[in-house]
Amino acid sequence: MPSGKIRWFDAKKGYGFIASDDGNDVYLPASALPAGVTTLRKGAKVEFSLVEGRRGPQAMGIELLAPAPSMVKASRPSADDMAAIVEDLIKLLDHAGNTLRRHRYPSAAESRKLAKVMRAVADNFDVEE
Known part of the structure; x- marks a missing residue:
């Protein structure tokens, strides 16, 4: 399962990006967030499933591994x-x-x-x- 860190996420816009450990940017739609999670802070470590979307790699099924350092x-x-x-x-x-x-x-x-x-x-x- 690929992993990476949240590059940025905007709850109002409903999407963000993950900087994956392999160096690629992965689109993160709000629908991929775990139940009860509405936003993610920059730098939070995540694992995710990867699917090919219309505009490139897209994250699905996000699992929060560690919150961003305060x-x-x-x-x-x-x-x-x-x-x-x-x-x-x-x-x-x-x-x-x-x-x-x-x-x-x-x-x-x-x-x-x-x-x-x-x-x-x-x-x-x-x-x-």
């Missing part, structure tokens, strides 16, 4: 660095909480800074599996 997971800070970042975030949130207890919202600059830091920390925790 770029977020590969580039996120170490656990020790994240611990320091989370502690700093806690200090910022504590300051904002104290300001709110005094019946005032933090200034616009402080609010933007807090929101930016919270989004960055959330992005480092949000790992696609």
Whole structure:
């Protein structure tokens, strides 16, 4: 059974391409995806049946072998660095909480800074599996 990696797949268009291990591009229609799978990420390793379509080789009966490696997971800070970042975030949130207890919202600059830091920390925790 041939194998390869997803070169790209667009669920809206309903097709994509596989870069097969033998170096050929193989057309991938959405109808070839396994039941319950609606999209595939670039780089996911797959096995597939090969049929000759009107415009060349076409994949059928896709089997997902391994998901694409997560770029977020590969580039996120170490656990020790994240611990320091989370502690700093806690200090910022504590300051904002104290300001709110005094019946005032933090200034616009402080609010933007807090929101930016919270989004960055959330992005480092949000790992696609």
